[in-house]
Amino acid sequence: MAEKLLKKGNEAIALAAIRYGADGYFGYPITPQSEVMETLMEEMPWETTGMVVLQAESETSSINMLYGGACCGKKVMTSSSSPGISLMCEGISYMAGAELPCLVVDVIRGGPGLGTIQPAQGDYFQAVKGGGHGDYKIIVLAPASVQEMYDFVGLGFDLAFKYRNPVMILSDGAIGQMMEKVELRDPVRRLTDKEITEKYGHWATVGKPASRKGNIISSLSLAASEMEAINLRLQAKYQKMRENEVRFEKTMCDNAEYLLVAFGSSARICEGTLEIARSKGIRMGLLRPITLFPYPETAIREMLPQLKGIMSVELNAGQMVEDVRLAVNGAVPVEFYGRMGGSIFSPEEVFEAFAKKFNL
Amino acid sequence: MDIKDIIKPENFVYGKSKVLTDTVMHYCPGCSHGVVHKILAEVIEEMGIQDKTIGISPVGCAVFAYKYIDIDWQQAAHGRAPALATATKRLYPDKYVVAYQGDGDLASIGTAEIMHACNRGENIVVIFINNAIYGMTGGQMAPTTLLGMKTATTPYGRRADLNGYPLKITELIAQLEGTCYVTRQSVQNPGSVRKAKKAIRKAFENSALKKGTSFVEIVSTCNSNWKMTPVKANKWMEENMFPFYPLGDIKDR
Ligand SMILES: Cc1ncc(C[n+]2csc(CCOP(=O)(O)OP(=O)(O)O)c2C)c(N)n1
Ligand code: SF4
Ligand SMILES: [Mg+2]
Numbered sequence: 001m002a003e004k005l006l007k008k009g010n011e012a013i014a015l016a017a018i019r020y021g022a023d024g025y026f027g028y029p030i031t032p033q034s035e036v037m038e039t040l041m042e043e044m045p046w047e048t049t050g051m052v053v054l055q056a057e058s059e060t061s062s063i064n065m066l067y068g069g070a071c072c073g074k075k076v077m078t079s080s081s082s083p084g085i086s087l088m089c090e091g092i093s094y095m096a097g098a099e100l101p102c103l104v105v106d107v108i109r110g111g112p113g114l115g116t117i118q119p120a121q122g123d124y125f126q127a128v129k130g131g132g133h134g135d136y137k138i139i140v141l142a143p144a145s146v147q148e149m150y151d152f153v154g155l156g157f158d159l160a161f162k163y164r165n166p167v168m169i170l171s172d173g174a175i176g177q178m179m180e181k182v183e184l185r186d187p188v189r190r191l192t193d194k195e196i197t198e199k200y201g202h203w204a205t206v207g208k209p210a211s212r213k214g215n216i217i218s219s220l221s222l223a224a225s226e227m228e229a230i231n232l233r234l235q236a237k238y239q240k241m242r243e244n245e246v247r248f249e250k251t252m253c254d255n256a257e258y259l260l261v262a263f264g265s266s267a268r269i270c271e272g273t274l275e276i277a278r279s280k281g282i283r284m285g286l287l288r289p290i291t292l293f294p295y296p297e298t299a300i301r302e303m304l305p306q307l308k309g310i311m312s313v314e315l316n317a318g319q320m321v322e323d324v325r326l327a328v329n330g331a332v333p334v335e336f337y338g339r340m341g342g343s344i345f346s347p348e349e350v351f352e353a354f355a356k357k358f359n360l
Numbered sequence: 361m362d363i364k365d366i367i368k369p370e371n372f373v374y375g376k377s378k379v380l381t382d383t384v385m386h387y388c389p390g391c392s393h394g395v396v397h398k399i400l401a402e403v404i405e406e407m408g409i410q411d412k413t414i415g416i417s418p419v420g421c422a423v424f425a426y427k428y429i430d431i432d433w434q435q436a437a438h439g440r441a442p443a444l445a446t447a448t449k450r451l452y453p454d455k456y457v458v459a460y461q462g463d464g465d466l467a468s469i470g471t472a473e474i475m476h477a478c479n480r481g482e483n484i485v486v487i488f489i490n491n492a493i494y495g496m497t498g499g500q501m502a503p504t505t506l507l508g509m510k511t512a513t514t515p516y517g518r519r520a521d522l523n524g525y526p527l528k529i530t531e532l533i534a535q536l537e538g539t540c541y542v543t544r545q546s547v548q549n550p551g552s553v554r555k556a557k558k559a560i561r562k563a564f565e566n567s568a569l570k571k572g573t574s575f576v577e578i579v580s581t582c583n584s585n586w587k588m589t590p591v592k593a594n595k596w597m598e599e600n601m602f603p604f605y606p607l608g609d610i611k612d613r
Pocket of ligand 3: 420462463464489490491492493494495502
């Protein structure tokens with residue numbers, strides 16, 4: 001039997017990092033995610049797996065430490081919350097441009113500005129549309145439970161190395177702070193330096209043997225024609241992600257006439273809304289995007305013939321709803337319900353909003 | 361004796377380092393960057409550490425250092441080289457990691473990164489090219505620009521009341537417990553080039569001994585943006601830069 005523990009989402013991230021064979025964690029304290037680094041420091045993985053854990057001087061520095069570590073072919077990660085992620089956006093763009101794998105965890109708090117330390121989902125645009133400059137995409141995973149916080153660390157690293165691209169776990173203060181049962185998976189051993197050289201020595205900065213040219217990791221290419229070619233290659237990679245990596249979960253969708261679309265903690269709350277609706281004889285389903293990029297637009301489109309209406313439910317002013325509307329393209333009415341700034345809705349509140357919008 | 365009998369490998373007294381590539385450097389003639397690249401490559405070759413050295417290039421004229429020195433390179437965002445170097449050295453403690461940075465990169469936008477990497481005593485080598493100007497972007501004021509010095513953004517000369525004072529960041533860095541070797545050198549004549557090379561070699565040796573951060577400033581010329589001939593730039597540097605940025609070891613332990 002696998003070991004089961006009662007853990008906060010943030011603690012699960014830390015335990016998963018060690019057990020999925022991360023080589024380095026670099027971070028800077030910010031509520032509501034500080035437990036990630038605190039747990040790592042308590043666990044002292046440098047004594048066991050050899051994992052490096054370092055408190056950086058800023059999030060700018062953390063993400064650039066990731067850049068250096070990722071150049072080395074190492075599994076590196078950081079975690080932060082909204083204002084810290086804003087500081088990291090330059091670095092994320094560089095890493096996407098230089099095609100470097102890394103894992104970034106955003107435990108969102110209410111914004112804008114210093115905002116609040118309460119949970120929110122206001123960083124959807126920043127994560128999914130690119131908070132940094134240039135045409136880049138990162139894979140965005142949205143956990144809705146502590147178990148998924150744990151599991152997505154492993155999945156995130158796998159995807160990051162599969163595509164040599166940054167991956168983000170987009171969570172929020174509720175999932176980060178809540179305690180749930182989490183099953184620890186079989187540990188994955190860290191790669192040795194020799195294994196890294198064998199696997200990634202054709203691109204990573206592991207020290208140049210006489211047998212090859214120097215590996216240069218850069219996002220710079222001054223000639224427009226070269227930069228365009230790089231962009232085209234990146235776009236082709238993002239297209240592959242769209243084709244292969246869409247993940248979502250459907251609840252009570254088979255005979256649904258109305259659909260709620262929600263991710264992360266909003267989706268957890270909407271499970272309660274489904275029960276209320278079903279008890280009143282309303283055929284409501286829930287589609288929970290697990291990957292926010294690539295977005296499960298086909299899954300939504302495929303349901304359109306059976307649907308009378310869709311409501312996107314988010315802890316923000318209406319961000320993901322734009323992607324729902326793009327998928328639906330006017331075929332059925334798409335409504336939005338949300339709250340902002342750290343306030344959270346109840347299942348009943350969501351149901352009331354739904355009933356009002358669709359005159360039920 | 362025929363000249364051909366003299367030109368033989370065993371008679372060579374000087375040659376291009378094998379660690380330098382054949383790529384023609386983009387640096388302006390007279391620029392200090394090229395000389396520093398040459399001695400850095402020579403140190404790497406002489407220590408036999410080409411396969412163990414990872415370089416971090418800055419944003420600045422030396423962004424393309426990776427084209428000229430034949431090692432593995434990471435190209436950092438503006439000012440962030442010490443953060444990349446930190447992670448690289450921690451993840452590969454047995455490799456040599458060298459961050460190469462300009463004065464805008466290191467002493468302005470990247471002040472936090474360099475201070476904290478040095479304060480943590482990362483076992484890295486930092487080479488700091490202080491040419492008192494933003495070379496790459498066309499000669500704007502740098503934190504190190506001297507008072508009175510004309511640049512694109514101080515067209516009437518730097519004024520303390522408007523622009524603050526030139527920053528002696530190397531002296532600040534020498535205060536930090538994490539640094540073991542902090543020195544200021546130059547490369548305007550053969551004697552100074554030899555001294556600067558010795559300093560760079562010592563910095564690499566310190567890194568192997570895990571003594572802490574070694575920091576080598578090179579007071580440099582940017583003759584193009586200073587709008588001077590290379591010869592005049594060297595003279596101007598000696599007369600104006602050296603009094604404010606005196607050469608020599610500031611810390612060695
Ligand atoms: C975030 C960011 N801001 C500004 C720039 C523009 N920029 C490129 S190089 C440079 C200054 C470089 O000066 P320095 O570090 O002194 O190097 P030098 O060219 O003099 O060797 C600036 C401001 C940039 N690339 N990135
Ligand atoms: S602009 Fe200045 S720093 Fe840049 S290559 Fe020319 S002389 Fe050197
Ligand atoms: Mg400069």
